[in-house]
Amino acid sequence: MPAELRRPERTFTIRQLCTEFKATPRALRFYEDKGLLTPARDGMNRVYSYKDRARLILILRGKRVGLSLQEIREILELYGEHDEAMTQNAHSLKKFREKIVDLEQQREDIEGAINELREACERLEKHLAAKRPDLLPKAADYDQMLRARLDGHPEMLGAK
Amino acid sequence: MPAELRRPERTFTIRQLCTEFKATPRALRFYEDKGLLTPARDGMNRVYSYKDRARLILILRGKRVGLSLQEIREILELYGEHDEAMTQNAHSLKKFREKIVDLEQQREDIEGAINELREACERLEKHLAAKRPDLLPKAADYDQMLRARLDGHPEMLGAK
DNA sequence: GCGATTGTTGACGTTGACGTAAAGGGCATA
DNA sequence: TATGCCCTTTACGTCAACGTCAACAATCGC
Numbered sequence A, B: 001m002p003a004e005l006r007r008p009e010r011t012f013t014i015r016q017l018c019t020e021f022k023a024t025p026r027a028l029r030f031y032e033d034k035g036l037l038t039p040a041r042d043g044m045n046r047v048y049s050y051k052d053r054a055r056l057i058l059i060l061r062g063k064r065v066g067l068s069l070q071e072i073r074e075i076l077e078l079y080g081e082h083d084e085a086m087t088q089n090a091h092s093l094k095k096f097r098e099k100i101v102d103l104e105q106q107r108e109d110i111e112g113a114i115n116e117l118r119e120a121c122e123r124l125e126k127h128l129a130a131k132r133p134d135l136l137p138k139a140a141d142y143d144q145m146l147r148a149r150l151d152g153h154p155e156m157l158g159a160k
Numbered sequence C: 001g002c003g004a005t006t007g008t009t010g011a012c013g014t015t016g017a018c019g020t021a022a023a024g025g026g027c028a029t030a
Numbered sequence D: 001t002a003t004g005c006c007c008t009t010t011a012c013g014t015c016a017a018c019g020t021c022a023a024c025a026a027t028c029g030c
Helices: A015-020 A026-032 A050-064 A069-078 A086-131 A138-151 B016-023 B026-031 B052-063 B069-078 B086-133 B141-151
Strands: A040-042 A043-049 B040-042 B045-047
Touching: A015 A043, A015 A050, A026 A050, A043 A050, A050 A069, A050 B086, A069 A086, A069 B086, A086 B069, A086 B086, B016 B026, B016 B052, B026 B052, B040 B141, B052 B069, B069 B086, B069 B141
Parallel strands: none
Antiparallel strands: A040 A043, B040 B045
8 A cells, every 4th residue: 555545644535535446426425424434524525534535445345245334334333432332332243243144154155156157157168169269258358357456456455 | 955855846835935045925026027037837826846946046145145136147047048149148258257256356355344343343342341241142142143044944055 | 707627415316126005816714 | 604824916115325417616727
């Protein structure tokens, strides 16, 4: 991650975050509406801190693994005030454990789905290779795709 | 898997499948509407074959990993007529490969999310243990949850 | 000063995946 | 015969997660 981004006093405009993470302003405002983000203001304009940016990363990842905004908010709130009503934290704990079980199941499902898709691809390739080899996509296309994924945010690869 | 369920001539009512997989009749009819299922009929009533049940399992797993019904249908169609328009299959192939990359990313995300949730749980537990040990859930609860998951469909554990 | 760009707040529209209610048929049990 | 229960279809409702559009403010370059 570039040192530039790590400087705690660094701030971001809504558009900067949007282009960085391929989101839309509407989405960020929506998250704010739902209480997942609370950027500062400069007059009317939103000013996102480095912490806000970190939260956004968590939000987006949460979404990718199928969490609802509501669930994501619960998780984010854990990083906030630690000395709230304890019963609520006990409740969070329970829900988190449930979610872990959920995610482990999901991981298994994904393994299975990947395997099935791989097999389906193999069958399709054989089928195509036999009858219409001209339609076979080049291996380069796949490379291209992979690179496109990694290009965007290399710093997220090992992000904690 | 009980031999009973494997007998190819075995059929199921809508309600049987619903209770088995915790779905609703509305959902199954909806899938049928969208072309993902095509059960036989006995008069007006739907009669699901063993194959229909297998498709349903695939549908539900597809959903769990975040596939849309549309995408699931494409996959299911692959198991059907193999000699359709080849260009369409070439298109499917491309989309499948994209989906695989997608799922691999998702798997990474899930790993990360699980780790974070585990850490969060640990922090919470320490916090609670220190201040309100009475609120700590028993380990037995977690066991209970795990068993509840596995109870339902033991045959799905190794399902292909 | 003017247009372009980027920002703001509503308010309404959209899409996917169903839920729900209405209206009815078929069969069993009391 | 009536009371349930489960099945059917058709049609409208809902919820999340935004998209889209309108109307307006602030700032930048020229």
